[in-house]
Amino acid sequence: xxxxxxxxxxxxxxxxxxxxxxxxxxxxxxxxxxxxxxxxxxxxxxxxxxxxxxxxxxxxxxxxxxxxxxxxxxxxxxxxxxxxxxxxxxxxxxxxxxxxxxxxxxxxxxxxxxxxxxxxxxxxxxxxxxxxxxxxxxxxxxxxxxxxxxxxxxxxxxxxxxxxxxxxxxxxxxxxxxxxxxxxxxxxxxxxxxxxxxxxxxxxxxxxxxxxxxxxxxxxxxxxxxxxxxxxxxxxxxxxxxxxxxxxxxxxxxxxxxxxxxxxxxxxxxxxxxxxxxxxxxxxxxxxxxxxxxxxxxxxxxxxxxxxxxxxxxxxxxxxxxxxxxxxxxxxxxxxxxxxxxxxxxxxxxxxxxxxxxxxxxxxxxxxxxxxxxxxxxxxxxxxxxxxxxxxxxxxxxxxxxxxxxxxxxxxxxxxxxxxxxxxxxxxxxxxxxxxxxxxxxxxxxxxxxxxx
Ligand code: PFF
Numbered sequence: 382x383x384x385x386x387x388x389x390x391x392x393x394x395x396x397x398x399x400x401x402x403x404x405x406x407x408x409x410x411x412x413x414x415x416x417x418x419x420x421x422x423x424x425x426x427x428x429x430x431x432x433x434x435x436x437x438x439x440x441x442x443x444x445x446x447x448x449x450x451x452x453x454x455x456x457x458x459x460x461x462x463x464x465x466x467x468x469x470x471x472x473x474x475x476x477x478x479x480x481x482x483x484x485x486x487x488x489x490x491x492x493x494x495x496x497x498x499x500x501x502x503x504x505x506x507x508x509x510x511x512x513x514x515x516x517x518x519x520x521x522x523x524x525x526x527x528x529x530x531x532x533x534x535x536x537x538x539x540x541x542x543x544x545x546x547x548x549x550x551x552x553x554x555x556x557x558x559x560x561x562x563x564x565x566x567x568x569x570x571x572x573x574x575x576x577x578x579x580x581x582x583x584x585x586x587x588x589x590x591x592x593x594x595x596x597x598x599x600x601x602x603x604x605x606x607x608x609x610x611x612x613x614x615x616x617x618x619x620x621x622x623x624x625x626x627x628x629x630x631x632x633x634x635x636x637x638x639x640x641x642x643x644x645x646x647x648x649x650x651x652x653x654x655x656x657x658x659x660x661x662x663x664x665x666x667x668x669x670x671x672x673x674x675x676x677x678x679x680x681x682x683x684x685x686x687x688x689x690x691x692x693x694x695x696x697x698x699x700x701x702x703x704x705x706x707x708x709x710x711x712x713x714x715x716x717x718x719x720x721x722x723x724x725x726x727x728x729x730x731x732x733x734x735x736x737x738x739x740x741x742x743x744x745x746x747x748x749x750x751x752x753x754x755x756x757x758x759x760x761x762x763x764x765x766x767x768x769x770x771x772x773x774x775x776x777x778x779x780x781x782x783x784x785x786x787x788x789x790x791x792x793x794x795x796x797x798x799x800x801x802x803x804x805x806x807x808x809x810x811x812x813x814x815x816x817x818x819x820x821x822x823x824x825x826x827x828x829x830x831x832x833x834x
Contacts, residue, residue, distance in 0.1 A: 393624050393625070393626060394553055394624050394625060394626070395553055396553075397629055398557070399553040399554075399556070399557055400553070400621070400624070400625055400629070400634070401634060401637050401638065401641075402553075402556045402557050402560040402561075403552050403553050403556040403557075403621065403702070403706075404612075404618065404621050404634070404638045405556075405560060405637070405638050405641040405642060406552075406555075406556035406559065406560050406699075406702030406703070406705075406706070407612045407617055407618070407621065407702060407703055407705075407706030408610060408611050408612050408638055408639070408641070408642040408703075409560070409563070409641065409642055409645045409699050409702065409703070410488075410610075410699045410700050410702065410703030410704075411488065411491055411492070411495075411696070411699070411700050411703065412606070412609045412610040412646075412703075413610055413642065413645045413646040413649050413699065414645075414649045414671070414695070414696045414699055415491070415668070415670075415671050415696065416606065416609065416610070416668075417606065417610065417646040417649055417650060418649050418650045418652075418653040418654055418670060418671075419665075419666065419667055419668055419669075419670040419671075420602055420606055421433075421587060421650055421654070422654060422657075422664035422665050422666065422667075422670065423602075423665045423667060424594075424598070424599045424602050424603070425590075425591060425594030425595070425599055426586040426587050426589075426590075426591070426594075426654070426664065427585075427586065427587060427588055427589045427590035427591060428590040428591055428592060428594045428595050428599060429599055429602065429603055430587060430588065430590070430647070430650070431590045432595070432599060432600055432603040433603040433606060433607065433643075433646075434643065436603050436604055436607045437607055437611070437639050437642075437643050439813060439817065439818075440604065440607055440813070440817075440818050440821060440822075441607050441611050441613070441639045442635055442636060442639055443810055443813045443814055443817075443818055444611075444613045444614070444776060444779065444780070444814075444818065445611060445613065445618060445634075445635040445638055445639055446631055446632060446635035446796055446810065447779055447780070447783050447792065447814055448613065448616075448618035448619045448622060448779065449618060449619075449621075449622035449625070449631045449634060449635060449796075450622070450631055450783070450792045450795045450796050451463075451466075451619050451622065451779075451783070451792075452618065452619040452620060452621065452622025452623035452624075452625065453622045453623060453625045453627070453629075453631065453795065454466075454791075454792075454795040455623065456623050457623055457717055458474070458478075458616065458619065458620045458623055458710070458713035458714055458716075458717045458718070459473075459474030459475070459477045459478055459616030459619045459620065459710070459714070460472075460474035460475050460478065460714055460717075460718055461474070461717050461718060462474055462619055462623065463782070466782075466787050467782070467786060467787065470778075470782060470786070473775065473778045473779070473782065474616060474619070475714075476771055476774060476775040476778070477614060477615045477616030477617075477619070477710070477771075477775040478615075478616050478710050478711055478714050479767075479771060480614065480615050480616075480767045480768075480771035480772050480775060481615035481616060481617055481706075481707045481710040481711065482707070482708075482710065482711040482730070482734065483737075483763055483766065483767040483771070484615070484707055484764075484767045484768065485540075485704060485707035485708055485711075485734045485738075486734045486735075486737040486738040486741060486763065487738060487741040487760055487763050487764060488700070488703070488704055488707060489533050489536045489537045489540065489704060489734065489735070489738050490529065490533045490738050490741050490742045490760070491700070492533075492536035492540075492697070492700045492701070492704060493529055493530075493531075493532030493533035493534075493535065493536045493742075494522070494523065494529065494532065494672065495536075495693055495696050495697045495700055496532045496535055496536060496697060497522060497528070497529070497532045498672065498676075498689075498693045499690060499693045499694055499697060501518075502676075502679075502686060502689040502690045502693055503690060505686050506518070507676035507677075507679055507680055507685070507686070507689055508680055508685075508686075509677070509680055510660075510677045510680045510681050511677070512662070512673060512674065512677055515673045515674075515676050515677050516669065516673045519669065519672045519673050523745040523746065524745050524746030524747070524749070525746060526743060526746060526747050529742045529745070530739060530742050530743075533735065533738055533739075533742050534735055536700075536701075536704070537731055537732075537734060537735045537738070538731075539701055540701060540704040540705050540707075540708050540731065541708065541727055541728065541731035541732075543555050543701070543705050544705050544708045544709055544712055544727045544731070545723065545724050545727045545728070552705055552706075552709065555701075555702065555705070556702050559698045559699075559701070559702055560702065562695075562698060563645070563695055563698050563699055564645075566691055566692075566694070566695040567645065567648045567649070567652060567695060568648070569691070570652050570688055570691060570692055570695075571648055571651050571652040573682065573688060574651070574652045574653070574655050574656040574659075574678075575651060575655045577655065577656060577659035577660070577682070578659060579658060579659040579660075579661075580655035580656065580658060580659040581655070582655075582658040582659075583654040583655030583656065583657060583658030583659065583664070584651065584654075584655050586654060586658065586664060587647075587650050587651060587654050587655075601825060601828060604821060604822075604825055605768070605769070605825065608768075608772055608773065608776060609768060609772070610642055610646060611638070611639055611642055612703070612706060613772075613776055614771075614772040614773065614774075614775040614776035614779070615707070615710060615772065615775070616710050616775070617706045617707065617709070617710045618638075620706075620709060620710050620713050621706065621709075623713075627798065628798065630797075630798070630802045631795070631796040631797075632796055632797070632802065632804045632806070633802075635796075645699075652692075653670060653671065653675065653678075656675075656678040656682075657670070657674055657678065660677065660678050660681050662674045662677065662678070671696070675689075675692070676689060679692070708727070708730060708731060708734065711726075711730050711734075712726045712727050712730055715729075715730065740759040740760075741759055741760040741763055742760075743759075744758040744759040744760035744761070745758075745760060754766060754833070755832060755833065765829075769829040770826070770829055770830070773822050773823075773825045773826040773829065774826055776818075776822050777819055777822045777823055777826060780814050780815070780818045780819040780822065781819055783814055784811070784814045784815035784816075784819065785815065789810070789811035789814060789815065790811075792811075792814075793807045793810070793811065
């Protein structure tokens with residue numbers, strides 16, 4: 382095994398833009414294009430968007446910078462990063478790595494569904510506006526035992542191939558092409574959507590807050606969405622920060638990444654909800670919104686098949702730039718901590734993630750009756766365990782670590798390159814990381830734990 386342990390030069394981002402696009406690529410994914418529109422649709426539209434924006438500004442920005450600081454300061458992935466600063470905290474880094482790896486296993490299953498929808502769109506398979514029929518197509522596909530596994534495998538192979546290429550050669554190169562492509566495609570489809578007759582009701586639903594719909598569950602949904610969408614609490618941003626050169630401005634990056642992510646989420650909302658309204662569908666349709674309702678929307682559009690192909694391709698791009706970051710988190714643990722060769726680690730972890738994803742895929746059909754946490758099937762249990770428990774736990778410990786153990790002064794010094802960069806918000810940032818963020822995140826975590834009993 383000695384060849385697996387050979388010492389390697391640590392890779393770095395080739396350019397600042399490449400880094401921002403790769404980090405934004407991690408953030409922008411199924412969370413924005415699939416989850417955001419339907420979560421907004423279920424949580425009162427405009428009021429959810431408003432709360433979401435406020436939380437991105439307060440919590441998203443703060444935690445983004447905290448993770449980047451930790452990664453760049455130590456130049457290590459999460460476990461090593463914590464260990465380098467405080468030996469006893471190494472396990473906290475491991476929670477994030479575990480969370481991202483578990484998410485990868487079922488993220489890839491959904492990624493596979495997207496590939497299937499591209500294939501179906503190419504075959505002109507969505508030529509109906511009958512929601513019942515479209516639901517039938519979707520359910521028949523996800524509940525069949527073999528076909529979703531093939532697509533899950535294809536998605537995982539794509540992820541694996543890119544991560545094997547390393548940082549600047551693989552992830553960065555890929556993101557630099559895909560992210561701008563994504564933007565352009567989104568804008569085209571959004572224009573198509575909001576110019577449909579009756580679409581303005583959807584725009585209004587999304588942008589005009591109705592405060593009578595504000596309640597605790599809206600806030601909880603929004604905060605959970607901020608974490609998932611910005612890839613926080615997973616060690617992914619720590620890892621990406623660790624490949625960052627010492628002269629970059631961290632406050633600036635911490636602003637741009639959430640800004641891009643939020644712009645795409647809003648674009649996705651403005652693409653999907655106006656069309657849903659224009660065509661008289663239900664905005665609170667839930668997770669099926671893009672798989673059941675949207676094909677119906679495309680079928681009612683002129684050039685529908687073309688837009689369907691374009692849309693699902695775009696979702697695939699976004700999903701892949703996220704899944705590579707999920708895999709990279711575990712790979713960098715093997716490379717940095719266990720001194721494995723990158724290729725060997727990538728292949729092993731990719732294949733293993735595929736295998737662990739198999740029961741998640743089967744949980745939508747033949748294994749649907751087997752339940753684990755809270756009566757949830759394997760897929761939903763994995764999602765609950767990783768997103769609702771591990772993720773807020775890791776985020777909470779990150780705040781406590783920086784705010785109360787390592788020290789916000791050291792963090793600010795790293796972020797500003799020892800005072801070379803002006804960062805007027807430093808006191809606000811420190812206050813949020815010490816008080817506001819841990820209380821808010823602790824509250825979310827408590828809610829999740831309560832549901833366990
Ligand atoms: N942020 C991604 C999305 O919105 O789809 C999902 C994700 C990627 C979450 C990477 C966590 C992560 F570490």
